[in-house]
Amino acid sequence: MDNILTTIVAMSSITGILAFLLSIANKTIANYGEKKLTINEDKELTVDGGDSLLSTLIENEIFIPSACGGKGSCGYCKVKVLDGGGQFLATEKGYVSEEEREKGVRLSCQCKVKEDMRIAIPEELFNVKQYLCTVTEIENLTDKIKRIRLELPEGSELDYKPGQYVQILTPVYKESDEEVYRAYSITTPPSSKNAVELFIGYIPEGICTTYIHKYLKEGDKLNVIGPFGDFQYIHSDKEMILAAIGTGMSPIMSILRHMKENNINRKVTFFFGARTRPDMYMMDILQELEKEMDNFTLITCLSRPTESCSWRGEVGRVTNLIEKFVENGDNKEAYLCGNPPMIDSVVKILLDKGFKEEDILYDKFE
């Protein structure tokens, strides 16, 4: 018994002393004092030095997009640093191209505020805000995909473009002890400013998806930040090719609903691929849109139809559909949404068919 007690006491005092030493070091050695942060030559902030630029900006309610939450693994949090910020780090190499680097682009999660800094960020990021939303609806679309509806707090509005995404701040819960940000595309059209809907697929061991699929209940509150993203509907009269798999349907849905509401009559074809019949969802709504919009065609395919599917439509992947139905890239524009292998192979086919690179827009879901 004594043995156990001495072990516990010794272990706790050793770790306690070390933690104490480290926190003293953190307060003294790693304390850089107050620093001045100038944004776009016009806004000036006085901040506590020592933290990463990303977390310093978030503390000051400027939300730089970041899907990984500052781990340096998504490469979204790029910021132009004009002055200060120290040397370019090896951890940024994979995400910042040589060209961007010359212009001073850095990953804000890797570069620390250790001196006065001057930075430039896109104006529209000032539009990004955090909202404490209420979950009003949760619906199972398939056994792996849920639709959730988030109502914004009274009086606030989210001003977004079709195709953009928001980030959900996943709170600490039973299976995860850290707060993480995860990005999800908005599926409602921009006219729905007081509430947004998201499609959320279940990923085994995914921190946010597990939370939403297993723990989230109607009436719960969720912190949502947005809007973000360059994947946006562009207005022109080119013919549109839309392609998606899985939850990739979400931003495409937003684009289609936006077109329907505004009576945009461009020729548009949506290719959607799933594995089996039960993996198809939202078909009734898409078919309704197809009826109401003169120039909209929906083409679906199953990659592994089983007998119980009694499927008489196309068999194969989205890539096969595009090979078959898209003739050439003349005056056409493509919007793609899905996992990286799907995007890569579709982009390759479209380029072979003569699409121009700037006419292919995509959002890779990782």
Place this chain on the structure above:
Amino acid sequence: MELSPVTIFFAAIFTNNMILSNFLGMCSFIAISSDIKTSLNLGVAVTFVMTFTTIINYNVYHSLLVPLDLEYLRYIVFIVVIASFVQLVEMVVEKYFQTLYYALGIFLPLITVNCAILGVSLFMIIREYNLMQSIAFGSGSGLGWLLAIVAMAGIREKIKNNPLPKGLEGPGITLIITGLMALAFIGFSGIVQIQ
């Protein structure tokens, strides 16, 4: 016979090299040995941390764990000490030695999980070294690790453009070279011998 610290120092570099005779610290050895400059930086950092954590761990073990009869806690205590020490070193280097900080980059925190460092502290206990011997062993092992990784980086730079069978590229050929280097280092075994 009591081994002199000098003997232990040279043995730790040549005959009892952490990488080439104990195969400890292989992860960073294989991953970071593609060019001489970075491997030299990493080697210096490892040597520094190894020397000092050995001294700290020696004192913690003999003045705390042994009197309290808690020797079996050494694994976890050593790891905690190493991790905190690396944290501290990182903070100091970040503030006062900017150039070194940027040169070492991610390698500095990675040293925490280099098993050669824990290995040195544990060998020191198993082989019942005194303080002087431990210091010699710690710094010698660090230098030996540095020597091995820099030599490996040199070889890899030389063979960088040589054709290799596809399956052997990268870690494959590195492991084979490590084996050959280990054989070559057996040649030193006549000089000194510990354990």
